Amino acid sequence: MIIETDRLILRPPRADDAEAVFARYASDPRVTRYLGWPTHRSIDDTRGFLNFCAAEWQRWPAGPFLIESRDTRTLLGSTGLGFDSSDHAATGYVLAHDAWGVGYATEALAAMRDLGARLGLSRLYALCHPQHRASGRVLEKCGFALESTLKAHSEFPNLEPGVAADVLCYVIRPAIC
Secondary structure, three states, rough: OEEEOOOEEEOOOOOOHHHHHHHHHHHHHHHOOOOOOOOOOOOHHHHHHHHHHHHHHHHHHOOOEEEEEEEOOOOEEEEEEEEEEOOEEEEEEEEHHHHHOHOOOOOHHHHHHHHHHHOOOOOEEEEHHHOOHHHHHHHHHHHEEEEEEEOOOOEEOOOOOOOOHHHHEEOOOOOOO
């Protein structure tokens, strides 16, 4: 499954993407600061992520996507759907530092919202660290609404390893939109 937007190509990751994913965003502490997975310290960490991606695509009708520039085919980051059940999924995104601030996050997230609607999801949600205000704004631009604050819910290993932090839960019901 390949999704094209005005400026982006979203495609499933491949094993040969490991070096680019590692170099472009997964090993950058600025990029991974507010994420729920640790900054990759080696290419083997990235290979593990790509194995996870392949398994998700085998199990569900969609999974993680890499985000590329349509013009240059440069890897910009990743997004995707993470299924809890056949009609409930989580989404999110991560972008390389040099891809921040130009609307790619909004464009990629809107594509995931639209994919959720095409797949008939009744609930699509995203979790966001309370201090990551830029991500909250992107979610709201794409029609997500703050549903709740989940107390001591998620670990952010790049901020405070081993500590369950509060997290904001944003929700959209794409099948209703």
